[in-house]
Amino acid sequence: MKPLHIDFVSDVACPWCAVGLASLERALEKLQGEVAVDLRFQPFELNPQMGPEGQDVTEHLTQKYGSTAEQQAQSRAAIAARGAAVGFTFRKEGRGRVWSTFDAHRLLHWAGEQGPKQQRDLKMRLLESYHGEGRSPADPEVLADAAASVGLDRAEAQAILASDRYAREVRESEQEWQQMGIHAVPSVVINGKHLIQGGQPPEVFEQALRQLAAQ
Numbered sequence: 707m708k709p710l711h712i713d714f715v716s717d718v719a720c721p722w723c724a725v726g727l728a729s730l731e732r733a734l735e736k737l738q739g740e741v742a743v744d745l746r747f748q749p750f751e752l753n754p755q756m757g758p759e760g761q762d763v764t765e766h767l768t769q770k771y772g773s774t775a776e777q778q779a780q781s782r783a784a785i786a787a788r789g790a791a792v793g794f795t796f797r798k799e800g801r802g803r804v805w806s807t808f809d810a811h812r813l814l815h816w817a818g819e820q821g822p823k824q825q826r827d828l829k830m831r832l833l834e835s836y837h838g839e840g841r842s843p844a845d846p847e848v849l850a851d852a853a854a855s856v857g858l859d860r861a862e863a864q865a866i867l868a869s870d871r872y873a874r875e876v877r878e879s880e881q882e883w884q885q886m887g888i889h890a891v892p893s894v895v896i897n898g899k900h901l902i903q904g905g906q907p908p909e910v911f912e913q914a915l916r917q918l919a920a921q
Contacts, residue, residue, distance in 0.1 A: 707742045708742070709742035709743050710741065710742070710743045710744070710896055710915060710918055710919055711743075711744045711746070711896070711897050711898065712730075712744065712745045712746070712894060712895070712896055713746055713747075713748050713894070713895040713896075713898075714726075714727065714730070714745060714746070714748065714829075714892060714894055715749075715750050715883050715891055715892065715893040715894075715895065716747065716748075716750055716829075716891045716892040716893075717749075717750045717751055717752045717807055717891055718807045718810045718832045718833060718836055718843045719751075719752050719753065719801075719804060719805065719807050719836065719843065720750075720752055720892065721782075721789075721796065721801075721837055722785065722891070722892060722904060722905040723833070723891055723892040723905070724789060724794050724796075724833040724837050724905075725785065725789050725794060725905035726892035726894065726904065726905040726906065727794075727830065727833065727892070728789065728792040728793055728794040729792045729905060729906060729907060729908045729911060730745075730894065730908075731792075732792050732793070732911075733909075733910075733911035733912040734911075736908070736912055737912060737915055737916065737919075740916070740919070741915050741916060743915070745822060745826060746822060746825065747818065747825055747826070747829050748879055748883055749811035749814070749815070749876050749879050749880050749883075750880060750883065750888065750891045750893075751806075751807055751811070751880065752807075752891070753766075753804055753807075754806075754808070754880075756804060756805060756806040757806070758844065760803040760804055760805040760806070760842065760844065761804050762802070762803060762804075763778075763802060763803055763804050764778060766804045782796070785905075788905060789837075791907075792907075792908060794834075794837075794838075795838050796837050796838065797838050797839060797840050801836055801837055801840055802840055803842070805843055805844035806843075806844045807843050807844070808873075808876065809843075809844060809846065809849060809867055810843040810844075810849060811876045812866060812867070812871065812872040812873060812876055813828065813849050813852075813853060813863060813866060813867065814828060814829060814832070815872040815875055815876055816862075816863070816866055816871070816872055817829075817853070817858060820858065824856065824857070824858060827857070828852060828853060828856050828858065831852045831855055831856050832852050835848060835851075835852055846864065846867040846868070849867055850863045850867065890903060890904075892904065892905060894911070896914070896915070896918055897918065900914070900918060902914055
């Protein structure tokens with residue numbers, strides 16, 4: 707069985723990416739034994755210019771989209787309901803601040819070199835840490851904790867975060883995906899050419915992967 711290659715282009719800061727990943731995983735559970743996949747995570751930054759101090763999330767979303775606090779609360783409730791449906795829990799207060807995720811992407815790149823399972827586990831842990839626990843993905847200690855919690859070497863993670871290792875690789879990868887027309891996340895690219903966008907329900911992923919595997 708030849709595996710389908712899946713590139714999951716996303717950002718740790720993106721709540722729909724958490725929904726999309728949990729949803730894709732529900733679909734893959736149903737397809738076990740039927741469809742094999744090689745899943746890799748690719749970097750995308752929603753806020754590449756975000757400074758080290760971060761920004762209050764309500765203020766940020768109002769500036770970026772012109773949305774009111776009430777609209778944001780409705781949106782959060784809708785996302786939380788979609789997350790719950792696929793087994794991902796969002797924290798009631800929501801993520802309080804928006805942070806830079808560049809270092810998180812550097813760590814994920816390193817995890818990918820250790821293996822697809824390590825990268826997947828770190829990705830899920832970082833999503834849970836931010837959206838589920840409100841911990842900052844820009845904090846080196848939070849990132850090192852996440853790495854250690856999924857069995858990666860904590861000292862190595864800290865050394866990477868204290869340096870600029872993988873910065874060039876992450877930037878180049880981000881540029882490549884943007885040049886391919888990826889400007890919103892999550893974007894799920896199958897075999898380099900089939901695109902599924904957004905936090906789709908598991909059935910959408912299941913149907914698409916089954917069809918592509920049969921081709």
